Amino acid sequence: MRKILASEALREILLPLGRMALFVVGAGALFSAIMFALAFLAQGSGADKLLLETHKMGILEYTLGQLPQVLIDGMTLGFVYAAIALGYTMVYGVLEFINFAHSEIFAIGAFVGVEFLIFMDRLGVLAAAGPLGSYMYLVLALAVAMIASGSVAVLMERTAYRPLRNSPRLVPLISAIGVSFALQDVIRMVESLTTGQFYRVIPTFGNFDERVALFSIPTGGAPIAVNIQVKSIVVIVAAVLMLVALNYIVNATKIGKAIRSVAQDRTTAALMGIGVNGIISFTFLIGGALGGAAGVLYALKFTRIDPFVGFMPGMKAFTAAVLGGIGNLTGALLGGICLGMLESFAGAYLGTFTMGRFGSEYKDIFAFLILIIVIIFKPSGLLGEQVSQKA
């Protein structure tokens, strides 16, 4: 019996890992194929000629040469989006309500983590920390941020959403938007009162900024070096670990099954002795903690944060959740990875293909185009079940 249980647990760990790998490979292959086709068609175009002049290689070669780096960056971004998207989708799963303030939960995580590291830096321990020590401080920063974000999320549900639980669906949504703005200003106020600045920069420490050279691609021009930043590896590993842990909690533990029961039928769950309010709080706690950790990882990757740092990643993660099928955990993973890839591809190639008319600053258009397309043509998302309006 014990053996069976152990293998079941193992399955709940290996299955999501397999899914993640599949999604990364699948999304990567799909976008690569599209890009390749576009590059093929663009041969002989102005962009092609320009590249031949400046880089001594055609657009096809250029596109292929950039690909590995684009895929690595897309994957990194994708896992961050997936971690945020899970917060949206879990809350939607149990309450059928979109917690628009989740982006601020993410921002709070980023700020708490960064402030913690800045504080450690001031104490001098960060610079003194060895390679192992720097990872320990990062883990600590993640832990502190997760506790802070998780607690704020629980508090938010308790004060701003629970009293509205039986109101029409639009009401808690409006409350969430209000909470979102309020939290943005709270962060801004706290930061300006305590530090006099609106933005913070994560201290440089450890070896996170180093790059690991993977391989180099010979081309007609200069060879293209493919490398991965240590912090990207850290982001990917941390996100994957958390996603596996979350998957395990939801699918294989008793409290996870209780979460799913509450999501499927709150009344019957209560009749089974499940404390529905406690379960909803717990859902906010883990969704919030995950969002907070994503905030720290985001800060590590992009270094600079401000009180509005949550908005764009939040919107994209929300889009990812909708793309995957909101309420569906696997869907959030798939949506996050797709969106990360899309953004990375758009950012890398948009400028080249349009000869600089549209730079990578327009990359976000694609994410929101996806949102609109999904909502129009497949509101249930890629993996979602039929969206049924609850009476």
Place this chain on the structure above:
Amino acid sequence: MSLLELHEVHGYYGNIHALKGVSITVDEGEVVTLIGANGAGKTTTLRLISGLLHPKKGKLRFDGKDISTMAPHMVLRQGIGMVPEGRGVFPRLTVRENLEMGGFIIKDKNDVRKGIEYAFTLFPRLKERENQKGGTLSGGEQQMLATARGLMSHPRILLMDEPSMGLAPVLVDQIFDVIRELNAQGTTILLVEQNALMALSVAHRAYVLQTGSIVLSGKAVDVANDENVRKAYLGL
């Protein structure tokens, strides 16, 4: 002292006065049935007992303890199990997981496992469907699952809301056999039924509910022989 006692209970949905001073008692070891037409207030009565609805007036006591204002998850912990109307099977949990949720309050995993084994001996069909999602079961199988799940917490009293609804006659017989067996093993049962004939045949005592009030009560055999009941509910 009765195990379960409803004293002059009034239940409202907003302004709708659905239960108008209902008094019911269930003694330990009894099968008591509550019969009545559609909309009489049977489900409302069970909702009040299980804490999904709270009485505006009147008291509910279980084992001497006031449960009038208790939340549903606490009511269950007192020993009141529920097989809800419409079965309430969790559609995207497997049969086994549904049963596990029935035993949510039980800390001992071994105890839960034994409960599931017992459920499978009660309804072998569920064993065959163990890893199938609840939502993909047939109506009869869902009823078996809901009944088995209601037993998982080892309730002292099991509330059953129309367990025979929508079932083929063979399955109805099977469900009622299970009710008899459970009762023989000591489980007290409060059974709400449209199928008055069957309900009166298993019950010791019966209450007849009509538009929110008890109009008749007594021994099941006596109620079954009542002229009005025979006309209205037994179609005789």
